[in-house]
Amino acid sequence: MNKLKVYKASAGSGKTFRLVAEYLLIALKNPRGFKNILAITFTNKATEEFKRKLFYYLNGIINNSESPDIVAMKEELEKGLKGKKILTENAELLMSLMLHNYSEISILTIDSFFTKILRSFAMEMNLSFANQIELDKSKVIDDVIDKYFEELTEGMSEVEILKTFLEQKISEGKSRNIENNIKEICGELFKDRYHLLSESNPVTLKYINFLRNLKRNFEKEILNITKDVSLILEKYGLEVSDFKKGSIGFMDKLMKMSEGKLIHINLKMFGDISESDNWSGSKTKKHKLALIEDARSDRLQEIVDNVYKHYNKDYQNYLAAIFILENIYSVALLDSIREKVNKYQTENRFTIITEINRIIQKIVKENYSAPYIYEKIGIYYHHILIDEFQDTSKIQIENLKPLIEEILSNNGNAIIVGDEKQSIYRFRDAYPDYFINIENFFNDSGVQIENKTIEENFRSSPVIVNFNNEFFSKLIENETDDYIKKAFQNITQKAKLNSEGFVEIKLFDPEKAQAKKFWKEKAVNYLYETIISQKNKGFNFNDILILVEKNSQAEEIISELNKLQNKDGNVNPQFDIVSVESLKLINSAEIIFIINFLKYLYDFNNESAEFDILYYLHKKGYKNFTNFNPENYKESGHKRLLQELDEDLKNNIISWTRMSLTEIIFKIAFKYDLFTKASKFIFKLIDVIISASEVNVNDLYSFLEYWENKKLEFSISSNENINAVEVMTIHKSKGLQRKIIIIPYCDVSYEPDGHHDFYWTTHTFDGEPGYNIFLKIKKDIYEIEKFEKSAHEERIKIRLDRINKLYVAFTRAEQKLFIYSPEKEIKKNNERFKNISESLNYLMPD
Structure with missing residues (x-):
């Protein structure tokens, strides 16, 4: 069994360089086996960057670039491949194979990889093959809660809980809008921490009333104990300031309690006062010292003693009840709302993206072996690379563990890269604990760890x-x-x-x-x-x-x-x-040019697309198009574009229409040197095409329709x-x-x-x-x-x-x-x- 290689890569340490180098070392030894390498990233941005760098380094190696980073990569690969000749030859072959089979490159976000598994197990998990993946959780919550309230009828336990919730809000003088409270906590339905909770009793109205009574009885007893404090002080002509520590001391607390304002107290302070003979402060006037002693004898001492005893006995439970009651009503409704969410997904034939992790967890727990999972998704991975391991969730990591162990047991390569110092996605369930204690995580499976720390910046x-x-x-x-x-x-x-x-x-x-x-x-x-x-x-x-x-x-x-x-x-x-607008694909001139070219390939009679293509090529100064005059386009006759294409393209353009969408994109991009202008945008467009293919959008017409419906959603991470x-x-x-x-x-x-x-x-x-x-x-x-x-x-x-x-x-x-x-x-x-x-x-x- 090979060792699991773990890179601890701090910020700026060349993590992407290291990942691409490890990928290429594996792929260049067997170029045709690139389909059997799985690289998992955390975000679409990281996926785009990985692919872009992969082709950048391959292209630099093939063209013998002298750029320092290309030279560094060549030196790294030559050591692993034992020679320059095999590097250059295999780089050309690998580049060609990857370009012609781009959709088979398995550089995926973790969500995309699990989605692929999910679709393969649709029958076993009673899911529809046509299920879409829903990203907008807030829309689902809004729709479900609206319907939830519509379907509530008198006599239902949920109605009684809501009535009690409303009563409490009114009694506390808070807003009567309980819908927002419920919607806020419903976000927990899509988080690991809710689903990882141990089995417990469902929250009932009986339990809620138990908490309310606990709180009410404590307050009632304190009010009863302290109700005469102000009368005693008035009787002896005393004020709060006459006592130890004045407005921040024990007497101020007693006065507030007697007015029904129950507050947190320092038990030690009350215990000390209860046992102390000195209740006066440094600023207490002499003639009031005797009055304080008289007031103590007139039940004040008894009141302090009883407050201390009551707080000492029941305050912990009282304070716990206050904390629990703040969200208990919403928690009580969660299980029934969860059922509504599940029903809503089934009726509308979609799966919320965060649910995928839980479904895969069931697949893994039902003892489907790693080889069987591979067989179901149609490919067997011999090697796995995982980026940003510290940002994966607890369930995601546990779902990946069997695959890692399977690969290592078959002498494949498993490489993890991460940095616990850069784990900043707790709100998305990131769980850095396993990366911080990586040895403990794999301890039960006998996997040996090879730790490597990259210290350079x-x-x-x-x-x-x-x-x-x-x-x-x-x-x-x-x-x-x-x-x-x-x-x-x-x-x-x-x-x-x-x-x-x-x-x-x-x-x-x-x-x-x-x-x-x-x-x-x-x-x-x-x-x-x-x-x-x-x-x-x-x-x-x-x-x-x-x-x-x-x-x-x-x-x-x-x-x-x-x-x-x-x-x-x-x-x-x-x-x-x-x-944010400037980062959308629709605001890239090169992407719009490609989309227009696709429209033109679908329909050579599309004058609007033809005009936009000609205008772009004219504005960018391409050969044969510099003399194009937008003003007399219509007069110059239709099919002007076909007339002015170079001979090679003119003779082969029909064959382009029979290629896959990704091949067409590469053809257009290389033909018009678009990668130098907008590589990030183009690789993002290719990712969009691959994602669309997962919902059976595979031909020109269906993709162009898909684009028109969703084009406002697609953007890159940044544009330098x-x-x-x-x-x-x-x-x-x-x-x-x-x-x-x-x-x-x-x-x-x-x-x-x-x-x-x-x-x-x-x-x-x-x-x-x-x-x-x-x-x-x-x-x-x-x-x-x-x-x-x-x-x-x-x-x-x-x-x-x-x-x-x-x-x-x-x-x-x-x-x-x-x-x-x-x-x-x-x-x-x-x-x-x-x-x-x-x-x-x-x-x-x-």
Whole structure:
């Protein structure tokens, strides 16, 4: 059995180069066996890049290019192939075979690969062969919930739960709109963490009422204990400020309790007060000391003792009930809504993309062997390469494990590449734990691991590499959890470039009033000046990439930059800003040219397509078309294009119509040298064609119809050919790089925000069965002993995800890195950093 080769590849370490080299080493030894190599990537962007680089290196080898990266690849391959001659000969053969059989290249996203398996097992899993793959989960949720409410009738248990939910919202003075709460939690139906929950009792109205009664009884008892506090104070002429610690002390808490405002208390403080003889503070007036003692004797001592006893006995359960009740109504409805979602999928003949992983899991668990799975999909893979292993989900990884083991047992190659420091897709179920502890994951199968750490950085200047080494090393030193420390154990890189670099950290002093608004205004103004100054220093605008956390921030920055450019009536902006629209296939002149050519091949009488083809060739200055005059096109007679095609194409154009769609695309692209202008767009179009073929769209007519219906959906990840500043989220920037990176709103919190961070756990009250519950991670949750451990584990994973996001952002820069952040108070000793601003203030004071 071969060893599993695992590459730990930090940012900028040449991961794509390594993957392509490993692929080519395998393929060049047996060019006709390229169909038996499976390469799995995480995103469409990575798939496009892999294919583009594969053909780029092959083409460079065949043409004996002297480009440094081509030379480096040749040297790498020559060592593995033991000779130049076999490299050149096999490269030509491999290139030819791959171009003529492009659809058989198995470089796929993990979703595409599992979809292929799913379609092969449609009969066994009782699925329709015609099932489409649905990507839009929010649309499914909206449709299902609307229908769900329509079908509810009086007497159903769900109706009673909804009534109780509404009653609670009204009693708490909250919005009566419960639909949004339910839709929000329905997103969990499509996540691994919900489906990986252990079997538990369904949440019933009885359980909900048990929680409500627990909460109500606790509050009622506290109110009953403290109801006379204000009367006693009034009787002795005392105020809260007369007691120890005044408005932040125990008496303030008692007063609020007596008013029905139940609050979190420090049990130790109440325990100390209960046993203490001194209730007065340093500012208590002397004549009130005796009055305090009289009030203590007049039941105040008894009240404090009873509050302490009641909190000590029942507060843990009370606080747990509050946390559980926040989402319990929606959780109670999830199972019935899940049934509706399944029915909706069946009726509309589609499968939600996230469901594919669960269906494949069933296939694997039902003991279908790896050879049988291969047989079903029509190809046997001898080798497997997996990119971005840290971003795959728990279920995806476990589904791949049998295939990896099967390949290794037959002396094939299995290669995994990843970087736990770049795992930033927890919201998509990314599960880096298996990559962090890869040896443990394969421990039960006897697979041996060959770990390889790539320490070099080929992307960034030494200044940027050293900054990131120092910053993240210091940051991780301050962490207390081994999980995070292990993820960053290979943080130090060696810069391979010998170029100048620059890092600027700009901390803005926020003004007290509307602090967030003011520091961001300053940051955008400084951003504008930075863009102009970098242009004046010789950089192009498309050398600049602005990174943000959210799409809303991208929109805000674009809007503010445009305002700054248009101030004082200026109608000619100094620079353009790339929008999402510019990355769509329909906005590529070369793609539209190809589509028009396909239309023309389908119908030689299509005058509109013919005119657009002629006009493109004329505008681009192609031979035979420079004299084309759009004004007299119709007068010049129809079929002008056929008349002016070169002899070779004119004689063979009919044969083009009998080729596969991918072959036609390659023919057009090579004929008119389109790859040099728009390779990313063209490879994306080819991927669109392959995806369309999976739903039986295989001929010119059906594809052109498919294109017209879906053309607005297709886009590439980025386009460096447009000379414009680009604004992008950090998540979208993964795998990209630019000469200049600017992070203008660098205000990342490492901690759960108390609003958007949730997790599942199982909880049991004394005498009650266990239930799966959905909890929001807020500060008080760590006070609940039964939740403390699970909440802490989730908190650590959230923290790693957010530190990783910073790492990804900081490591995109080639030459210059600009970081703008608000200036905040430096952390206290022995505390972990709460946010990036604290880190920058404390770790990088100069």
